[in-house]
Amino acid sequence: MNTKRWIALGVAVVLFVVSLGFQAVTSVVTADFEKMFNFPDSSQKFQEEVVEEGTGNKIAVLELDGVIQNTSTASLLNTGGYNHERFLEMLEAAGEDSTVDGIILRVNTPGGGVVESDEIHDKIIKIKEEHDKPVYVSMGNTAASGGYYISAPADKIVAHSATLTGSIGVIMESFNFAEFANEHGIKFNTIKSGEFKDIMSQSREMTDEERKILQTMIDNLYGDFVEVIVNGRDMSESKVRELGDGRVYTGEQAANNGLVDELGSLTDTIAIMKEDNGWDHAKVIEYKKGLEINEFLGGTLQGMFKGQTELFGIKELLRESNGPRAMYLYSK
Numbered sequence: 001m002n003t004k005r006w007i008a009l010g011v012a013v014v015l016f017v018v019s020l021g022f023q024a025v026t027s028v029v030t031a032d033f034e035k036m037f038n039f040p041d042s043s044q045k046f047q048e049e050v051v052e053e054g055t056g057n058k059i060a061v062l063e064l065d066g067v068i069q070n071t072s073t074a075s076l077l078n079t080g081g082y083n084h085e086r087f088l089e090m091l092e093a094a095g096e097d098s099t100v101d102g103i104i105l106r107v108n109t110p111g112g113g114v115v116e117s118d119e120i121h122d123k124i125i126k127i128k129e130e131h132d133k134p135v136y137v138s139m140g141n142t143a144a145s146g147g148y149y150i151s152a153p154a155d156k157i158v159a160h161s162a163t164l165t166g167s168i169g170v171i172m173e174s175f176n177f178a179e180f181a182n183e184h185g186i187k188f189n190t191i192k193s194g195e196f197k198d199i200m201s202q203s204r205e206m207t208d209e210e211r212k213i214l215q216t217m218i219d220n221l222y223g224d225f226v227e228v229i230v231n232g233r234d235m236s237e238s239k240v241r242e243l244g245d246g247r248v249y250t251g252e253q254a255a256n257n258g259l260v261d262e263l264g265s266l267t268d269t270i271a272i273m274k275e276d277n278g279w280d281h282a283k284v285i286e287y288k289k290g291l292e293i294n295e296f297l298g299g300t301l302q303g304m305f306k307g308q309t310e311l312f313g314i315k316e317l318l319r320e321s322n323g324p325r326a327m328y329l330y331s332k
Helices: 003-037 084-096 114-131 146-151 178-183 208-233 237-243 251-257 266-277 293-304 309-320
Strands: 047-052 058-065 102-109 111-113 135-144 156-159 164-166 248-250 283-288 327-329
Touching (some): 058 266, 102 146, 146 327, 156 251, 164 251, 208 237, 248 251
Parallel strands (some): 058 283
């Protein structure tokens, strides 16, 4: 290992230790730092940024941007990207806020985890049933697979004509190094408690029986996806299965086949919600998370040590890819 790599490794270790130490004392010093740097009151969960001034009714815009997955955001150098727990909290807050009359989800995602997508879907259903608030979806560049799953229960879906959506289906993938290992004399030692404990192992070929087990599981999850669209879009199951062969559609194609209601931008979606509900002068706000201390310091450190943050990204990637899982994901 050359000198530069040793230095990079040393810096990474130091930053990691600093991150751990920071997390340990955060609960003690949080209040003082918030006063010092004038951070938002921690009792105020989300800031409201005004998108359009208005009177009377209020529309809240929530942005979902990135892969829908519940990954660790504890590292001081991992402060960006989609935060699943935070988004669920935003949804809950918008639903429970009596001053919010309608919700628009700005969806820009290729999808993600089956469980995470279902949690968002269920939260939307709860808001509609318990709080009787209209929920509209404005699709961005991509709202595919899990992105469509969470959009299906919305009262109205608006997509740009060039949006990539659809990709209705489930996927599970893993690497297989068996042939490579055999060519290079690499041996794997596996001790397991049952025949299928190492199903989808990267060290050997999958058996026909294992493939059948996994295919049954994927088919069941696909059936759940179909049911969500049947209920959310009031489509026949045969129609959904016909459209849901995994392909993506442009927004224009999706409008023609009934997967979305109208074509337009976020601005158009806001105007549509106002017109549909008679809220001509409604105020439009967007929920923004206040800058937290770890994000403030994390952003500063990222700027100082841009190259070294990749080491932490690799660590997260390895952690997440430790085992295959079913995904509602548009995979290119």
